[in-house]
Amino acid sequence: MNEMDDIEMWDAAAEPYDAAVDDNWRQCHITNPALFQLLDQVEDQDILDAGCGPGWLSVEIARRGARVVGIDAAEQMILRARERAKDAPQNIRFMQADLCSPLPLQDHSFDGVVANMVLMDIPEIDRTLAEFRRVLRPAGRLVLSITHPCFFMWNWKRDAAGNKLWKPVDDYLTVRSEVIEIWGPTRHYHRPLSWYFDVLASVGYVVDMLLEPTPDFERSAETGHVWRIPDIMVIRAVPWPSS
Numbered sequence: 127m128n129e130m131d132d133i134e135m136w137d138a139a140a141e142p143y144d145a146a147v148d149d150n151w152r153q154c155h156i157t158n159p160a161l162f163q164l165l166d167q168v169e170d171q172d173i174l175d176a177g178c179g180p181g182w183l184s185v186e187i188a189r190r191g192a193r194v195v196g197i198d199a200a201e202q203m204i205l206r207a208r209e210r211a212k213d214a215p216q217n218i219r220f221m222q223a224d225l226c227s228p229l230p231l232q233d234h235s236f237d238g239v240v241a242n243m244v245l246m247d248i249p250e251i252d253r254t255l256a257e258f259r260r261v262l263r264p265a266g267r268l269v270l271s272i273t274h275p276c277f278f279m280w281n282w283k284r285d286a287a288g289n290k291l292w293k294p295v296d297d298y299l300t301v302r303s304e305v306i307e308i309w310g311p312t313r314h315y316h317r318p319l320s321w322y323f324d325v326l327a328s329v330g331y332v333v334d335m336l337l338e339p340t341p342d343f344e345r346s347a348e349t350g351h352v353w354r355i356p357d358i359m360v361i362r363a364v365p366w367p368s369s
């Protein structure tokens with residue numbers, strides 16, 4: 127399956143993804159607090175929302191006072207992002223662009239690049255990360271959230287009552303991809319954690335923060351499992367000055 131097929135799948139997923147995104151409790155209560163902690167102040171800054179999907183994060187960052195460019199390869203995502211931003215501040219621009227190709231953006235034009243739940247969806251990330259580095263200003267930062275590479279691929283083992291017990295992790299070190307079904311079929315690229323760190327280092331970043339966040343609400347019987355095995359990981363990387 128080639129890259130174009132991946133984007134077609136995201137085009138087809140745009141409607142169910144957009145319909146579900148505002149009520150996504152993982153995003154709202156686990157990922158977002160960590161994402162905004164690592165992104166920090168954005169007021170009066172230029173921020174690139176890479177793989178922006180239906181644009182909710184671009185809108186949120188613009189509301190915090192940043193100038194935002196959102197890019198996504200899926201036309202249906204970009205159309206939804208423009209619709210969503212209609213009533214938002216005027217400081218957002220959306221562009222259809224492929225993160226696997228050179229980006230139509232100037233060198234050193236952003237204070238921050240954020241890619242929320244994107245890198246595990248694209249086939250080759252070294253060029254993508256190099257492009258992020260090219261468009262970042264020297265003091266800029268890259269904030270990434272990804273499904274947790276150590277656990278995401280494996281389904282929970284449950285007891286007779288359906289309680290989540292543990293995950294049978296196996297074949298973790300093998301880089302591979304598979305089509306998963308959440309909002310219809312999309313392709314997920316599994317790589318071990320060290321693989322991400324190797325690519326980040328090879329492209330000239332140093333990781334200065336890594337979070338395995340838990341929810342911002344009280345632990346309950348239904349949600350207790352995310353205190354035991356994290357679903358997601360949020361990484362901040364900064365350009366390594368000497369490279």
Ligand SMILES: C[S@@+](CC[C@H](N)C(=O)[O-])C[C@H]1O[C@@H](n2cnc3c(N)ncnc32)[C@H](O)[C@@H]1O
Pocket residue numbers: 132133136137147176177178179180181183197198199200203223224225226241242243244247248
């Ligand atoms: C899980 S969604 C995340 C969307 C958004 N960042 C959010 O927070 O809701 C992954 C997004 O990556 C986009 N994407 C996948 N491959 C891409 C590529 N090669 N270039 C640009 N965007 C891509 C998809 O179209 C989709 O919008």
